[in-house]
Amino acid sequence: MITTIGFDADDTLWQNETLFRLTQDRFAAHLAPYCATEDVHGRLLAAERRNLGHYGYGVKGFTLSMIETAIEVSSGTVPAPVIAEIMASGREMLSHPIDLLPHAFEAVQAMAQRFQVILITKGDLMDQERKLAQSGLGDLFHGVEIVSEKTAKTYAKIAQKHGALPQGMMMVGNSMKSDVLPMIAAGGFGVHVPHELTWALELADAPQQTSRFAQIKTLAELPYLVDRLTAAHNQ
Numbered sequence: 001m002i003t004t005i006g007f008d009a010d011d012t013l014w015q016n017e018t019l020f021r022l023t024q025d026r027f028a029a030h031l032a033p034y035c036a037t038e039d040v041h042g043r044l045l046a047a048e049r050r051n052l053g054h055y056g057y058g059v060k061g062f063t064l065s066m067i068e069t070a071i072e073v074s075s076g077t078v079p080a081p082v083i084a085e086i087m088a089s090g091r092e093m094l095s096h097p098i099d100l101l102p103h104a105f106e107a108v109q110a111m112a113q114r115f116q117v118i119l120i121t122k123g124d125l126m127d128q129e130r131k132l133a134q135s136g137l138g139d140l141f142h143g144v145e146i147v148s149e150k151t152a153k154t155y156a157k158i159a160q161k162h163g164a165l166p167q168g169m170m171m172v173g174n175s176m177k178s179d180v181l182p183m184i185a186a187g188g189f190g191v192h193v194p195h196e197l198t199w200a201l202e203l204a205d206a207p208q209q210t211s212r213f214a215q216i217k218t219l220a221e222l223p224y225l226v227d228r229l230t231a232a233h234n235q
Contacts, residue, residue, distance in 0.1 A: 001168055001230075001233055002115060002168055002169070002170050002189065002226065002229065002230065002233075003115060003116060003164050003165070003168040003169070004115060004116040004117070004118065004159065004162060004164040004168060004169045004170070005111045005115045005116070005117050005118070005169070005170045005171075005172060005226075006117075006118045006119075006120040006155075006158070006169060006170065006171040006172065006173075006183070007108060007111075007117065007118070007119055007120065007141075007171075007172050007173070008120065008121060008171070008172065008173030008174060008175065008178070008179045009119055009121035009123075009128065009131065009132070010121065010122075010123065010131075010174075011101075011174045011175075011195040011197070011198070012101070012104075012172065012173045012174045012179070012193055012195070012219075013100065013101060013104040013108070013119075013135065013137060014098050014099055014100050014101055014104065014131065014135055015098075015099040015101060017195065017197040017198065017199055018197060019093055019096055020062065020093075020199070021197060023062075023089050023090075023092075023093060024041065024044065024066075026089060027040070027044070027066050027069075027070075027086060027089065028040040028041060030070070030082050030085055030086070031069075031070060031073055031074065031078075031082075034073045034074040034075075034077075034078070035073040035074075039073070040069070040073060043069050043072060043073055044065060044066060044069045045200055045201070047065040047066075047068050047069045047072075048061070048062065048065045048201065049201060051064065051065050051068070052201070056122075056123075056124070056148055057122040057123045057124070057148075058122075058123035058124035058127055058128075059090055059093045059094050059124060059127055060090065060094075060124055060127075061124075062090070062093075063086065063087065063089070063090030063093075066086045066089075066090075067083060067086055067087070070082060070083065070086060094127055094130075097134065098131050098134040098135050100135060100136075100137075101195075101219070102218060102219070102220070103218055103219040103220040104137070104219055105136065105137060105140075106219075106220070107219035107220065107222045107223070108137055108140045108141070109140055110222075110223045111222065111223070111226070112140045112141070112142070114226075116142045116143075116162060116164065117140065117141055117142055118141060118142060118143040118144070118145060118158065118162060119132065119137075119141045119143070119144045119145065120145045120147065120150070120155075120158060120171065121145070121146055121147070122146070122147055122148065122149065122150060122178065123146065125146050128146045129146070132144065142162070143161075143162050145158050145161075150175075150178040150179065150182055151182050152182045152183075152185035152186040153186075154182070155169065155171065155182055155183050155186040155188060156186045156187075159186070159188075165187075166186040166187040166188045167187045167188060168188070169183070169186075169188040169189070170183075170188060170189040170190075170191060170226075171183035171188060171189070171190055171191065172191045172193060172219075172222060173191075173192070173193065174192070174193050174194060174195040174198065174202075175198070175202040175204075176192055176202070176203070176204040176205070176206060177201075177202050177203065177204035178202060179192070180192050180204075180206075180207065180213065181204060181207060184207055184210060184212050184213060188212065189212045189213070189214075189229070190207070190212065190213050190214075191213075191214050191215070191216060191222070191225065192206070192213070192214070192215040192216075193215075193216055193217075193218065193219060193222075194215070194217075
Protein backbone atom coordinates (compact mmCIF):
# COMPACT_ATOMS: atom_id res chain seq x y z
CA MET A 1 0.00 0.00 0.00
CA ILE A 2 1.50 3.33 -1.06
CA THR A 3 1.90 5.82 1.78
CA THR A 4 4.71 8.05 0.56
CA ILE A 5 5.55 9.49 -2.86
CA GLY A 6 8.94 10.90 -3.73
CA PHE A 7 9.40 13.33 -6.59
CA ASP A 8 12.63 13.98 -8.41
CA ALA A 9 13.22 17.67 -9.21
CA ASP A 10 15.40 18.36 -12.26
CA ASP A 11 13.69 17.41 -15.54
CA THR A 12 10.78 15.89 -13.61
CA LEU A 13 9.24 18.99 -12.06
CA TRP A 14 11.21 21.69 -13.88
CA GLN A 15 13.50 22.06 -16.87
CA ASN A 16 17.20 21.46 -16.27
CA GLU A 17 18.98 19.53 -19.01
CA THR A 18 17.93 22.03 -21.69
CA LEU A 19 19.98 24.69 -19.91
CA PHE A 20 22.97 22.36 -19.63
CA ARG A 21 22.75 21.54 -23.35
CA LEU A 22 22.61 25.22 -24.35
CA THR A 23 25.60 26.01 -22.17
CA GLN A 24 27.49 23.01 -23.53
CA ASP A 25 26.88 24.14 -27.13
CA ARG A 26 28.17 27.61 -26.27
CA PHE A 27 31.19 26.01 -24.62
CA ALA A 28 31.92 23.93 -27.73
CA ALA A 29 31.76 27.07 -29.87
CA HIS A 30 34.41 28.73 -27.68
CA LEU A 31 36.71 25.74 -28.22
CA ALA A 32 36.12 25.42 -31.98
CA PRO A 33 39.68 26.64 -32.76
CA TYR A 34 41.10 23.69 -30.82
CA CYS A 35 38.69 20.77 -31.20
CA ALA A 36 35.71 19.59 -33.28
CA THR A 37 32.32 20.05 -31.60
CA GLU A 38 31.56 16.34 -31.25
CA ASP A 39 34.99 15.75 -29.72
CA VAL A 40 34.47 18.57 -27.22
CA HIS A 41 31.19 16.99 -26.11
CA GLY A 42 32.87 13.61 -25.66
CA ARG A 43 35.82 15.05 -23.73
CA LEU A 44 33.48 17.04 -21.48
CA LEU A 45 31.35 13.99 -20.72
CA ALA A 46 34.51 12.04 -19.84
CA ALA A 47 35.57 14.84 -17.48
CA GLU A 48 32.14 14.92 -15.84
CA ARG A 49 32.23 11.16 -15.29
CA ARG A 50 35.75 11.39 -13.90
CA ASN A 51 34.89 14.25 -11.57
CA LEU A 52 31.57 13.08 -10.13
CA GLY A 53 33.27 11.55 -7.13
CA HIS A 54 35.06 14.83 -6.41
CA TYR A 55 32.53 17.53 -7.26
CA GLY A 56 29.21 15.71 -7.18
CA TYR A 57 26.23 16.73 -9.31
CA GLY A 58 25.19 20.21 -10.33
CA VAL A 59 26.29 23.39 -12.04
CA LYS A 60 29.47 23.96 -10.05
CA GLY A 61 30.91 20.56 -10.90
CA PHE A 62 29.82 21.02 -14.52
CA THR A 63 31.61 24.38 -14.68
CA LEU A 64 34.82 22.94 -13.25
CA SER A 65 34.64 20.08 -15.75
CA MET A 66 34.25 22.60 -18.60
CA ILE A 67 37.34 24.48 -17.42
CA GLU A 68 39.31 21.24 -17.14
CA THR A 69 38.22 20.18 -20.63
CA ALA A 70 39.13 23.56 -22.12
CA ILE A 71 42.65 23.27 -20.70
CA GLU A 72 42.98 19.70 -21.98
CA VAL A 73 41.79 20.18 -25.56
CA SER A 74 43.85 23.36 -25.98
CA SER A 75 46.97 21.76 -24.48
CA GLY A 76 46.99 24.47 -21.86
CA THR A 77 46.82 27.39 -24.28
CA VAL A 78 43.18 28.39 -23.81
CA PRO A 79 43.07 32.19 -23.30
CA ALA A 80 42.00 33.64 -19.98
CA PRO A 81 38.99 35.42 -21.57
CA VAL A 82 37.59 32.01 -22.62
CA ILE A 83 37.96 30.71 -19.05
CA ALA A 84 36.19 33.86 -17.88
CA GLU A 85 33.35 33.16 -20.34
CA ILE A 86 33.01 29.62 -19.00
CA MET A 87 32.82 30.88 -15.43
CA ALA A 88 30.24 33.49 -16.45
CA SER A 89 28.16 30.73 -18.05
CA GLY A 90 28.20 28.81 -14.78
CA ARG A 91 27.08 31.86 -12.82
CA GLU A 92 24.32 32.46 -15.35
CA MET A 93 23.08 28.89 -14.90
CA LEU A 94 22.98 29.38 -11.13
CA SER A 95 20.65 32.35 -11.50
CA HIS A 96 18.49 31.08 -14.36
CA PRO A 97 14.72 31.32 -13.75
CA ILE A 98 12.79 28.14 -13.05
CA ASP A 99 10.61 26.75 -15.84
CA LEU A 100 8.08 24.27 -14.42
CA LEU A 101 7.23 21.31 -16.61
CA PRO A 102 3.59 20.77 -17.65
CA HIS A 103 1.31 19.32 -14.94
CA ALA A 104 4.05 19.48 -12.28
CA PHE A 105 2.15 21.68 -9.82
CA GLU A 106 -1.13 19.83 -10.30
CA ALA A 107 0.49 16.40 -9.87
CA VAL A 108 2.33 17.29 -6.66
CA GLN A 109 -0.73 19.05 -5.26
CA ALA A 110 -2.99 16.08 -6.00
CA MET A 111 -0.58 13.60 -4.41
CA ALA A 112 -0.01 15.83 -1.37
CA GLN A 113 -3.72 15.69 -0.59
CA ARG A 114 -3.60 11.91 -0.33
CA PHE A 115 -0.05 10.91 0.61
CA GLN A 116 3.10 12.09 2.28
CA VAL A 117 5.13 13.69 -0.53
CA ILE A 118 8.88 14.26 -0.40
CA LEU A 119 11.18 16.01 -2.85
CA ILE A 120 14.27 13.84 -3.38
CA THR A 121 16.93 15.39 -5.55
CA LYS A 122 20.66 15.35 -6.21
CA GLY A 123 22.87 18.36 -6.80
CA ASP A 124 24.33 21.40 -5.13
CA LEU A 125 22.50 22.24 -1.90
CA MET A 126 22.25 26.01 -2.45
CA ASP A 127 21.21 25.73 -6.08
CA GLN A 128 18.55 23.10 -5.41
CA GLU A 129 17.16 25.13 -2.52
CA ARG A 130 17.04 28.20 -4.78
CA LYS A 131 15.18 26.33 -7.51
CA LEU A 132 12.69 24.87 -5.07
CA ALA A 133 12.01 28.30 -3.57
CA GLN A 134 11.40 29.79 -7.02
CA SER A 135 9.27 26.88 -8.22
CA GLY A 136 6.27 27.66 -6.02
CA LEU A 137 6.10 23.98 -5.03
CA GLY A 138 7.88 24.19 -1.68
CA ASP A 139 4.79 24.40 0.52
CA LEU A 140 3.33 21.24 -1.05
CA PHE A 141 6.08 18.94 0.18
CA HIS A 142 6.10 17.31 3.59
CA GLY A 143 9.86 16.88 3.37
CA VAL A 144 12.86 17.77 1.19
CA GLU A 145 15.93 15.58 0.80
CA ILE A 146 18.94 16.84 -1.20
CA VAL A 147 21.34 13.92 -1.46
CA SER A 148 24.77 13.27 -2.99
CA GLU A 149 23.62 10.05 -4.69
CA LYS A 150 20.42 8.08 -5.14
CA THR A 151 20.88 4.47 -4.15
CA ALA A 152 18.66 1.78 -2.63
CA LYS A 153 20.30 2.53 0.72
CA THR A 154 19.54 6.24 0.31
CA TYR A 155 15.86 5.58 -0.33
CA ALA A 156 15.63 3.16 2.60
CA LYS A 157 17.12 5.80 4.92
CA ILE A 158 14.73 8.47 3.65
CA ALA A 159 11.76 6.17 4.18
CA GLN A 160 12.85 5.44 7.74
CA LYS A 161 13.46 9.12 8.47
CA HIS A 162 9.93 10.00 7.39
CA GLY A 163 8.22 7.13 9.16
CA ALA A 164 7.54 5.05 6.07
CA LEU A 165 8.47 1.62 4.79
CA PRO A 166 10.40 1.34 1.51
CA GLN A 167 7.72 -1.12 0.32
CA GLY A 168 5.10 1.63 0.69
CA MET A 169 7.11 4.24 -1.14
CA MET A 170 6.86 5.37 -4.77
CA MET A 171 9.55 7.39 -6.56
CA VAL A 172 8.60 9.47 -9.60
CA GLY A 173 11.32 10.76 -11.90
CA ASN A 174 12.87 11.05 -15.33
CA SER A 175 16.02 9.05 -14.59
CA MET A 176 15.81 5.29 -14.91
CA LYS A 177 19.22 5.01 -13.27
CA SER A 178 18.65 7.26 -10.25
CA ASP A 179 14.90 7.43 -9.68
CA VAL A 180 13.52 4.07 -10.79
CA LEU A 181 16.04 1.24 -10.41
CA PRO A 182 17.34 2.00 -6.88
CA MET A 183 13.80 2.61 -5.60
CA ILE A 184 12.74 -0.80 -6.88
CA ALA A 185 15.89 -2.32 -5.38
CA ALA A 186 14.88 -0.82 -2.03
CA GLY A 187 11.52 -2.59 -2.31
CA GLY A 188 9.44 0.36 -3.48
CA PHE A 189 7.73 1.37 -6.70
CA GLY A 190 9.48 3.28 -9.51
CA VAL A 191 7.61 5.48 -11.98
CA HIS A 192 9.50 6.71 -15.04
CA VAL A 193 8.43 10.01 -16.61
CA PRO A 194 10.69 10.41 -19.67
CA HIS A 195 12.08 13.83 -20.51
CA GLU A 196 12.99 14.76 -24.07
CA LEU A 197 16.61 15.25 -22.97
CA THR A 198 18.44 12.95 -20.58
CA TRP A 199 22.05 13.31 -19.47
CA ALA A 200 24.12 10.38 -20.76
CA LEU A 201 25.24 9.48 -17.23
CA GLU A 202 21.61 8.97 -16.16
CA LEU A 203 20.70 6.47 -18.88
CA ALA A 204 19.85 2.86 -18.00
CA ASP A 205 17.65 0.06 -19.28
CA ALA A 206 14.16 -0.35 -17.90
CA PRO A 207 13.67 -3.09 -15.28
CA GLN A 208 12.28 -6.39 -16.48
CA GLN A 209 9.70 -8.73 -14.95
CA THR A 210 8.62 -6.57 -12.04
CA SER A 211 5.21 -5.28 -11.05
CA ARG A 212 6.83 -2.39 -9.20
CA PHE A 213 7.61 -0.39 -12.33
CA ALA A 214 5.47 1.85 -14.51
CA GLN A 215 6.09 4.44 -17.18
CA ILE A 216 3.84 7.41 -17.87
CA LYS A 217 4.10 10.00 -20.63
CA THR A 218 3.50 13.04 -18.43
CA LEU A 219 2.78 13.84 -14.79
CA ALA A 220 -0.87 14.32 -15.73
CA GLU A 221 -1.16 10.51 -15.76
CA LEU A 222 0.21 10.05 -12.23
CA PRO A 223 -3.11 10.32 -10.30
CA TYR A 224 -4.71 7.74 -12.60
CA LEU A 225 -1.75 5.38 -12.17
CA VAL A 226 -1.97 5.68 -8.38
CA ASP A 227 -5.73 5.05 -8.50
CA ARG A 228 -5.19 1.85 -10.49
CA LEU A 229 -2.52 0.60 -8.10
CA THR A 230 -4.66 1.41 -5.07
CA ALA A 231 -7.67 -0.37 -6.58
CA ALA A 232 -5.57 -3.43 -7.41
CA HIS A 233 -4.22 -3.53 -3.85
CA ASN A 234 -7.70 -3.35 -2.37
CA GLN A 235 -9.06 -6.23 -4.46
